[in-house]
Amino acid sequence: MQYRRFGRTNWQVSEIGYGMWGLAGWTGSDQKEIEQSLDRSVELGCNFFDTAWAYAAGKSEQILGQLIKRNGNKRLYCATKIPAKNFKWPAKAEYSLKDCYPASHIIEYTEKSLKNLKLECIDLQQFHVWDDSWSDQDDWKKGIEKLKKDGKVKHFGISVNRWEPDNVLKALQTGLIDAVQVIYNIFDQNPEDNLFPLCRKLDIGVIARVPFDEGTLTGTLTKDTTFPKDDWRSTYFVPENLIPSVEHAEALRPLIPKGMTMPEMALRFILANDDVHTIIPGMRKIKNVEVNLASSDGKKLQESLLSKLRAHRWDRSPTVWSQ
Ligand SMILES: NC(=O)c1ccc[n+]([C@@H]2O[C@H](COP(=O)([O-])OP(=O)(O)OC[C@H]3O[C@@H](n4cnc5c(N)ncnc54)[C@H](OP(=O)(O)O)[C@@H]3O)[C@@H](O)[C@H]2O)c1
Numbered sequence: 535m536q537y538r539r540f541g542r543t544n545w546q547v548s549e550i551g552y553g554m555w556g557l558a559g560w561t562g563s564d565q566k567e568i569e570q571s572l573d574r575s576v577e578l579g580c581n582f583f584d585t586a587w588a589y590a591a592g593k594s595e596q597i598l599g600q601l602i603k604r605n606g607n608k609r610l611y612c613a614t615k616i617p618a619k620n621f622k623w624p625a626k627a628e629y630s631l632k633d634c635y636p637a638s639h640i641i642e643y644t645e646k647s648l649k650n651l652k653l654e655c656i657d658l659q660q661f662h663v664w665d666d667s668w669s670d671q672d673d674w675k676k677g678i679e680k681l682k683k684d685g686k687v688k689h690f691g692i693s694v695n696r697w698e699p700d701n702v703l704k705a706l707q708t709g710l711i712d713a714v715q716v717i718y719n720i721f722d723q724n725p726e727d728n729l730f731p732l733c734r735k736l737d738i739g740v741i742a743r744v745p746f747d748e749g750t751l752t753g754t755l756t757k758d759t760t761f762p763k764d765d766w767r768s769t770y771f772v773p774e775n776l777i778p779s780v781e782h783a784e785a786l787r788p789l790i791p792k793g794m795t796m797p798e799m800a801l802r803f804i805l806a807n808d809d810v811h812t813i814i815p816g817m818r819k820i821k822n823v824e825v826n827l828a829s830s831d832g833k834k835l836q837e838s839l840l841s842k843l844r845a846h847r848w849d850r851s852p853t854v855w856s857q
Pocket residue numbers: 552553554555556584585615662693694715743744745746747748749752754797798814815816817818819821822823825826
């Protein structure tokens with residue numbers, strides 16, 4: 535495992551971190567295998583774990599708390615998120631700061647997360663949604679100042695809404711946000727336009743999430759794939775999304791180098807960008823942990839392949855099903 539400096543936090547984070555949404559919140563999880571997968575990731579050098587209160591109302595946080603306890607001798611970085619007070623994803627321009635992140639709510643949900651995690655202090659507390667129109671208002675800043683003063687949070691970050699990488703630029707200029715979490719993968723390259731240059735300038739930590747486009751870039755979805763009704767993917771991979779997603783993924787097949795898989799190529803594409811500090815694939819299986827973490831070996835994809843992959847950029851706009 536290779537490590538990168540996580541912006542001005544100065545943490546050395548593993549290039550491949552761990553996305554902890556699916557293991558509590560998606561259907562088809564096996565509790566025992568989840569624990570084994572997490573333990574295996576720590577053995578292999580993973581030290582950055584991303585969860586959220588909203589991932590099954592604290593269950594994913596509890597699983598992370600137990601992992602940190604089992605590995606008390608290792609420095610594992612814990613990133614979690616505060617849901618918006620109106621519990622709506624994503625934030626919309628018409629929602630007020632008062633509806634979403636008043637200081638009292640930021641403090642209340644950080645206390646809940648600390649209990650779930652059984653920790654005294656959260657390394658990275660993130661806003662789970664954001665609208666940049668809130669950036670010049672004061673109430674969220676008061677919440678941050680209090681939690682930092684009380685030693686309950688080390689650093690704050692923002693998890694940017696799907697396909698809106700610029701909807702955070704003003705917040706980053708306040709100096710209160712040390713990390714950003716954004717969708718970045720072979721399709722979603724638009725954080726390169728404005729977000730990554732600003733993060734570089736301000737020395738902000740960058741977390742690349744959804745490296746497999748929620749599954750499309752694993753190459754395992756087909757136009758006939760369905761998900762159980764109680765799995766959020768049944769509302770996301772509606773035909774209007776599933777069909778073009780599968781077509782875009784199939785168009786990549788001829789580019790996969792011999793001996794490589796599509797998920798490995800997807801991770802190596804992101805690893806080639808030094809603006810990214812850690813990637814957090816969602817994983818519930820030991821075999822996925824082992825192959826994903828193995829991609830952090832310092833070997834870069836060839837420039838000729840990278841430039842072909844860049845041509846597969848696919849800019850999308852938020853819509854009714856995109857969440
Ligand atoms: N708003 C937000 O802040 C937000 C939104 C979305 C995600 N996130 C964070 O980002 C993380 C990653 O996103 P995600 O989990 O939604 O999507 P993702 O990482 O793009 O895709 C996860 C899917 O890929 C599969 N997978 C992983 N490695 C694989 C491999 N080597 N071969 C084949 N399949 C593989 C997983 O299978 P298994 O599950 O069976 O292992 C899962 O179905 C989340 O877990 C969460 O921490 C944050």
